[in-house]
Amino acid sequence: SSPNMPTSAPSNHSSRPEDLIGKLNSAITPYEAKLKALRDLKNQIIGNRTKKLAFLKLGAVPSVAAILSDAAAAEGSGGDAWELHDSVLIQSAAAIGSFACGLDAGVKAVLDVGAFPLLLSLISHANDKVVDAGARSLKLIYQSKLAPKYDFFQEKNMEFLLSLLNSENENVTGLGASIIAHSCQTTAEQQSLSEVGVIKKLVSLLGGSLLQRDASLESLSAIIRDNQEVASKFVGTDNGKALNVMIELTKDKYSRTRLLACMCLISIRNTVSPYLQDLGIKNNLVITLLDLLDDPGQVGDESPFVFSSLITEKEDMQKLAFDANAVERMLEHLKKGSFHGKRLQGILLALADLCSKLECCRDRVLHLKVFDFAIDALAHDSAEVRTAACIFLKNISRSVKNLSAGYFMNETVILPLVQLLCDSCTSVQISALRAISNVVVDFKPHKSLFTQSEGVKHLVLLSKSMESAIRINAVCALKNLMFLANNRCKEEILLELTTSTLASLISDPEAAVQEQALAFVRNLISGTLNSIEYVFGEDDLLLHAIGRQLRSSYAYEVLIQGMYTLSNVASGNEFHKEAVMNQLFPSAGNETESILAKFLQSTDNRLRTAAVWTIVNLTFPSSPGACGRVSELQNAGIISMLKNMTNDPCLDVKLRVRMVLGQLLIFGDAST
Amino acid sequence: MQTTSKKVITRDEWEKRLSDVKVRKQDMNKLVMNFLVTEGYVEAAEKFRMESGTEPEIDLATITDRMAVKKAVQSGNVEDAIEKVNDLNPEILDTNPQLFFHLQQQRLIELIRNGKVEEALEFAQEELAPRGEENRGFLEELERTVALLAFEDVNNCPVGDLLDISQRLKTASEVNAAILTSQSHEKDPKLPTLLKLLTWVQNQLDEKVSYPRINDFSTAMLEDPAV
Numbered sequence: 001s002s003p004n005m006p007t008s009a010p011s012n013h014s015s016r017p018e019d020l021i022g023k024l025n026s027a028i029t030p031y032e033a034k035l036k037a038l039r040d041l042k043n044q045i046i047g048n049r050t051k052k053l054a055f056l057k058l059g060a061v062p063s064v065a066a067i068l069s070d071a072a073a074a075e076g077s078g079g080d081a082w083e084l085h086d087s088v089l090i091q092s093a094a095a096i097g098s099f100a101c102g103l104d105a106g107v108k109a110v111l112d113v114g115a116f117p118l119l120l121s122l123i124s125h126a127n128d129k130v131v132d133a134g135a136r137s138l139k140l141i142y143q144s145k146l147a148p149k150y151d152f153f154q155e156k157n158m159e160f161l162l163s164l165l166n167s168e169n170e171n172v173t174g175l176g177a178s179i180i181a182h183s184c185q186t187t188a189e190q191q192s193l194s195e196v197g198v199i200k201k202l203v204s205l206l207g208g209s210l211l212q213r214d215a216s217l218e219s220l221s222a223i224i225r226d227n228q229e230v231a232s233k234f235v236g237t238d239n240g241k242a243l244n245v246m247i248e249l250t251k252d253k254y255s256r257t258r259l260l261a262c263m264c265l266i267s268i269r270n271t272v273s274p275y276l277q278d279l280g281i282k283n284n285l286v287i288t289l290l291d292l293l294d295d296p297g298q299v300g301d302e303s304p305f306v307f308s309s310l311i312t313e314k315e316d317m318q319k320l321a322f323d324a325n326a327v328e329r330m331l332e333h334l335k336k337g338s339f340h341g342k343r344l345q346g347i348l349l350a351l352a353d354l355c356s357k358l359e360c361c362r363d364r365v366l367h368l369k370v371f372d373f374a375i376d377a378l379a380h381d382s383a384e385v386r387t388a389a390c391i392f393l394k395n396i397s398r399s400v401k402n403l404s405a406g407y408f409m410n411e412t413v414i415l416p417l418v419q420l421l422c423d424s425c426t427s428v429q430i431s432a433l434r435a436i437s438n439v440v441v442d443f444k445p446h447k448s449l450f451t452q453s454e455g456v457k458h459l460v461l462l463s464k465s466m467e468s469a470i471r472i473n474a475v476c477a478l479k480n481l482m483f484l485a486n487n488r489c490k491e492e493i494l495l496e497l498t499t500s501t502l503a504s505l506i507s508d509p510e511a512a513v514q515e516q517a518l519a520f521v522r523n524l525i526s527g528t529l530n531s532i533e534y535v536f537g538e539d540d541l542l543l544h545a546i547g548r549q550l551r552s553s554y555a556y557e558v559l560i561q562g563m564y565t566l567s568n569v570a571s572g573n574e575f576h577k578e579a580v581m582n583q584l585f586p587s588a589g590n591e592t593e594s595i596l597a598k599f600l601q602s603t604d605n606r607l608r609t610a611a612v613w614t615i616v617n618l619t620f621p622s623s624p625g626a627c628g629r630v631s632e633l634q635n636a637g638i639i640s641m642l643k644n645m646t647n648d649p650c651l652d653v654k655l656r657v658r659m660v661l662g663q664l665l666i667f668g669d670a671s672t
Numbered sequence: 673m674q675t676t677s678k679k680v681i682t683r684d685e686w687e688k689r690l691s692d693v694k695v696r697k698q699d700m701n702k703l704v705m706n707f708l709v710t711e712g713y714v715e716a717a718e719k720f721r722m723e724s725g726t727e728p729e730i731d732l733a734t735i736t737d738r739m740a741v742k743k744a745v746q747s748g749n750v751e752d753a754i755e756k757v758n759d760l761n762p763e764i765l766d767t768n769p770q771l772f773f774h775l776q777q778q779r780l781i782e783l784i785r786n787g788k789v790e791e792a793l794e795f796a797q798e799e800l801a802p803r804g805e806e807n808r809g810f811l812e813e814l815e816r817t818v819a820l821l822a823f824e825d826v827n828n829c830p831v832g833d834l835l836d837i838s839q840r841l842k843t844a845s846e847v848n849a850a851i852l853t854s855q856s857h858e859k860d861p862k863l864p865t866l867l868k869l870l871t872w873v874q875n876q877l878d879e880k881v882s883y884p885r886i887n888d889f890s891t892a893m894l895e896d897p898a899v
Contacts, residue, residue, distance in 0.1 A: 039755075046758050047765035047772035050802035094762040101766040136763055210856040254853070296809075297770070340809075 015040045017055050024063040031084060034067060038091040046098050052106055061099055061109040068092040068118050086125075090133045093122060097137025100144065107144040116141070116148065123164075123172060135171035139215075142178040150183035152192050165201045170209050177202065177215030184222040193223055194230045203234075203242045210254060217249070217260035224267050231271040243268075247281065250288050255299045259292055259306060266310050285310055286321050290329045293347075304330075304346030308353045315357045326354060327364045334373045341382035348377060348388035355395045362399040366407065371396070378416040383425040390420065390431035397438040408439045414453055421458040426467060433462065433473035440481040447481060447489055456481070456496045464501070468510045475505055475516035482523035490524060490531065499538050506545040511555040518546065518561035525568050532572040535565075536579070543569070547583035550595050556604045563599060563610035570617035574625050577618055581629055584614075585636060600641050605650040612656040615642070621666045630667050639664065681883040683896055701726040703862055710861040712739040712848070730855060738851045745844035750779040757847060761854050771850050773803045773810050777817050778843045781834050784820050792821060 015037075023029045023037040041060065045052045055061075071088045096115050099106035110116070119141075122134025141147050151157050164176030180198065184190055193199075202223075205216035224231045235243050249261035262285055269276045276282075289310065292303035307326075311317040330347050351370065354361045365371065374396075377389035397408050408414075417439070420432035436459075440450055450456065459481070462474035482493060494502070505517035521542060525531045535542040550562045570580040584596050599611040615638065618629050633639055642661060648654045681689075705726045708717040714735045717728055737760050744753035754775055757764055765772045776799050783792040796818055804814045816831050823829035833839070867889055874885055884894040 042762065043755050043758055046754075046762055047769070048799075048802070049806050094758070098762055098766055101763070133762075136761075140763070140766075210853065 015044070017041075017044075017051075017058050017060070020044075021055070021058050021060055021063050024060075024067060031081075031088070035084065035088050035091060038064065038067065038088065038095060042091055042095040042098060045095065049103065052099055052103055056099065056105055056109055061096070061106070061115070062113045064092050064095050064099075065110070065113040065115045065118065068096065068115065072118055072121055086127045086130055089122060089125070089127075089130045093119060093130070093133035093137050097133070097140045100137065100140045102140075102143075104144055104146055107141055107146045110141065111146065111148065123175075128169065131169055132171045135169065135175045139171070139175045139178045142175070142182045147182055150179050152183070152189050158192070158196060162196065162198075162201075165198065165205075170211050173205060173208070174211045174215040177205065177212070177219040180219035181215070181222045184219070187227055190223050190225075190227045190230050194233055199223065199230070199234055199237060203237055203245070206242070206245050206249065210257070213249070213252075214254075214257055214260055217246075217257065217264055220246075221260070221264045221267055224264065224271065226267075226271055228272055231268050235268065235272065235275055243275070247284075250284060255292055255295045258288055259299050259303055262288055262292075263306050263309075266306065270309070282317065282320055283324070286317070286324050286326070290321075290324060290326055293329060293333050301340055301343045301346065304343070304350040307350045308346070311350075312353045312356075318354055318356070318358050318361065321354060322358060322361050322364070327351070327361060327368065327370070330354075331368050331370050331373075334370065341380065341385045344377060344380070345382065345384045345388045348374060348385070348392045352388070352392040352395045355392070355398070359399060359401070362396050362402065365396060366399075366402060375412055375416060378420060383423070383428050386420060386423065386425075386428045387431045390417070390428065390435040393417070394431070394435040394438050397435065403438075403441060406442065409442045409447070409449055411449070411453075413439060414449055414455065418450075418453050418455045418458060421455075421462060426470065429462065430469055430473055433459075433470070433477050437473065437477040437480050440477060441483055447485055450481065451489060451492050456493055460497050460501070463497070463505060468513065471505075471508065472510065472512045472516060475513055475520060479516050479520040479523055482520055484527075485523075487528060487531070490527075490534075494524070494534065499534075499541050503541045503545040506542070506549055511553065511558050514549055514553065515555070515557045515561050518549065518558060518565055521546065522561060522565045522568060525565070529572060532569055532576055535569060540579070543579060543583060547586075550583070556602075556607055559599065559602075560604070560606050560610050563607065563614055567610060567614040567617055570614055571620075574623060577620075577623060577629065578625060580614070580618060581632065585632065594636050594638075596638055597636065597641060600638070600645070605653060608645075608648065608650065609652045609656065612642070612645075612653055612660065615660050616656055616663070619660055619663050621663050627667055630664060678880060678882045680897055681881060683884045683894060686884045686894065698726070703866070705729070707861045707863045709735060710852070712742060714739055734855060738848060738855075741851065742844045742848050745775075745778065745847060746840055748778075748782045748785070748840060750775055750782060750843075753847065757851065760851065764850050764854050768850055769803075769807055770810075771846055773800075773807070773813075774843050774846055776800055776803060777813065778840065780817055781820070781839065784826060785835055789821065796821065 020037045020041050024034060024041075029037070041055065041064070045055055067088060071085055071092065074085060096110055096119065100110050116138075119134045119138050122130050123138075125131050125134070150161070152161070161176055161179060164172050164179070167173050167176075180193065180202075184193060199220070202216045202220050205212040207213075208216070220234065224234055237243075246261055246264055250258050250265065252258050252261065265276055265281075265285060286307075289303050289307040293300055295303070307321075311321055330351055333343075333347055351365065351374075355365055374389045374392050377385050378393075380386055380389070393408075393413070397403060399407075402408070417432050417436050420428055421436075423429050423432065436455070440447060456478075459474050459478050462470050463478065465471050465474065478493065478497065482490065485493070502517060502520070506514055506521070508514050508517065521535065524534050535546070546562050546565055549558060550566075553559055553562070566580050566583060569576050585594055596611055596614070599607050602608055602611075615633065619626055619633070630639070642657050645653065645657045646661070648657060701720075701724050705717060705720060705724075705728050708720060709728050709730060709732075712735055714732055717732055717735065720726065721728060721732075737756065741753050741756045741760070744750070744756060754765065765775070780792055780795055780800060783795055800814055800817070804811045817834060819831045820826055820829070820834060823831075826832060826835060870886070870889075877883065878885075882897040884897055886892050887895055
């Protein structure tokens with residue numbers, strides 16, 4: 001234990017938050033003391049999120065803002081106190097800026113108390129340090145989503161913005177660029193900024209200080225994003241020199257600059273395709289972003305997201321990345337472990353993108369056992385990470401080779417995924433459903449692992465969810481589960497789901513759900529002959545539901561699934577075929593065109609194909625009742641329609657039509 | 673296999689070749705100025721500027737501020753250093769969680785060094801623990817630092833290295849670099865890079881030729897080639 005040494009009271013004790021705020025609020029505290037208190041407060045909160053929140057709760061922002069307001073109002077009153085006044089302006093502005101730095105609650109407090117216009121007024125102050133303080137704080141506010149939207153369409157505002165960009169003070173130009181980066185969102189805004197020559201101004205800032213360069217890159221990103229015209233204009237600036245400057249910045253010594261430059265270039269690449277397609281540039285972007293993963297800070301956290309934007313949906317880029325050992329590099333980082341959820345989320349999403357189309361990537365990932373990290377991530381605290389892990393699993397299970405090898409149908413994968421079906425976050429549930437949808441497309445006949453794991457129970461529960469996105473994906477998963485399932489498996493699943501639920505899913509308000517439900521039935525009845533019996537259960541409940549949908553729906557996807565289902569039923573025995581006829585030609589005997597006739601005339605190839613397949617099955621010659629059905633079809637004008645389709649533009653349709661007509665020859669068509 | 677013997681270059685030959693290489697005086701002046709400025713030798717930089725007419729790349733006044741911060745850390749006055757950094761640019765510590773953590777860590781170390789155990793405990797609780805909460809990446813270092821409080825003889829404990837002056841210098845260097853970055857200045861002087869390049873080039877050349885090497889950079893003496 002330490003000896004009793006006289007210690008001077010640490011400054012912390014005499015400057016408790018409550019005391020400081022008390023001093024700021026008190027009318028009797030001398031001005032110099034208020035300045036000291038301000039400075040003290042500022043020094044306590046900078047870098048210290050916990051303290052910021054504590055001070056916020058005690059109402060620090062209104063207190064500081066009041067002082068700022070008084071000091072700003074007192075400007076021009078002259079005298080020797082200007083130095084003191086300026087200091088008060090600087091300290092209070094800096095304190096307010098710090099409250100707003102990276103803290104939405106702080107930004108809100110600052111805006112609510114009306115500090116924004118006060119800070120704006122500081123920009124035109126004579127004292128450079130006051131200008132700096134004001135500009136910095138405003139810039140910090142503009143880095144938050146909560147910042148007020150800047151109206152670029154008002155002439156005064158545009159003039160002000162341009163004056164900011166033209167300033168000698170780098171904090172002020174930085175502010176101008178921040179405003180653009182934050183508020184420029186619509187095409188019209190991008191256009192109007194481009195028209196007043198902002199691009200040229202920003203390009204010149206690319207050669208300025210670090211602050212100006214980075215701010216400029218962020219603004220250019222915002223102005224160019226998805227805007228072909230502006231992107232082209234940028235590329236043409238200075239005869240292409242601007243673009244070269246930006247490419248050079250991807251090799252800058254500061255990591256944040258490199259990242260921002262990559263973001264800009266990717267934005268241009270994705271918006272105006274002829275540019276930046278050169279192999280050297282593509283490689284440069286891939287390698288730069290992979291190297292940025294090494295950065296321990298925010299830059300490293302953001303780089304995998306930017307990497308994703310480079311490769312997403314682009315097979316050629318994915319291949320390039322694969323060749324650059326992207327998988328290995330990402331795995332290295334996963335192994336380091338213990339970093340922000342954000343970085344883990346980013347890496348998982350980037351890996352998911354890599355595996356989205358290329359089998360070689362999926363192979364490499366599985367081979368290197370990246371998999372285990374993803375499984376662990378399924379139980380992560382952060383919902384975003386859990387979602388990313390599911391997306392990764394969904395993509396990697398697109399590997400047919402590994403699916404059929406049963407790689408994914410094991411407890412390590414299934415159990416955590418099934419658990420996520422009960423996750424509190426909807427997006428996690430949906431992404432888990434999608435992953436499960438892929439994983440259950442197992443080519444092994446028994447899916448008992450899944451059915452035994454309460455997975456089916458959860459899927460069925462989710463198929464009744466109020467959220468359509470959940471219903472759609474749940475039914476899709478069930479449909480895939482049903483794919484090539486054996487009879488016992490089918491029984492178990494249908495027992496849990498119940499025929500009546502299935503029927504109501506077929507009639508679901510959402511077309512996408514109807515489609516999945518019908519596809520489910522299609523899978524249900526395929527396989528052995530007696531599987532077809534399912535549609536006749538409970539008084540032909542399913543069969544009637546299918547017929548109803550075919551008569552009422554307008555969505556092609558639904559009609560196609562419905563027809564193929566009927567077609568499969570029609571491939572059964574006599575009884576089955578007759579039942580299909582009854583659905584296609586209900587005995588109402590009205591003049592309306594039969595649905596079969598409607599579908600045969602559809603502009604959608606797939607629907608015509610499905611319709612003709614049904615007819616193929618109905619008119620199968622070796623069936624006893626075929627002759628009678630042919631007559632009925634004839635009376636309904638179907639046969640003559642078919643005769644006009646022998647040269648249908650779609651090959652599938654053409655061949656099936658000829659197949660039918662070939663079959664009909666056996667019955668001797670008297671009315672040729 | 674017979675290895676061909678390396679070509680030998682005598683000192684005379686070498687010195688002759690060296691004298692043919694032209695290096696501009698102003699380039700060397702710039703290098704010297706760059707070194708003085710980056711390392712923070714304000715007075716030397718001023719004098720050098722007066723005597724050689726070489727303009728420094730940045731405003732020497734900003735160096736004074738930066739050096740004050742560095743000196744404060746090196747003397748263990750971390751609180752003072754923090755105040756000075758915040759006066760210079762309040763964004764630096766607000767946007768550099770790692771640096772801020774290291775400064776807080778240094779504060780704790782100084783309290784422990786001065787035997788102010790109670791204060792140290794309170795400080796660790798109020799100021800350092802929240803950093804660990806805000807950022808899991810700091811937990812390991814935090815634990816190491818707090819471990820200092822558990823030992824009677826802090827100078828001889830497993831984490832005693834934290835009390836070394838080198839720890840202060842490390843922190844000082846980190847804050848110096850952050851200030852330089854915020855001022856858009858290179859944080860490393862060019863001179864060491866040149867020396868590193870020289871080392872590399874000599875190593876490369878060693879494989880092909882025998883020549884008078886510079887082995888001691890402080891004297892830059894040419895040493896005769898081994899025959």
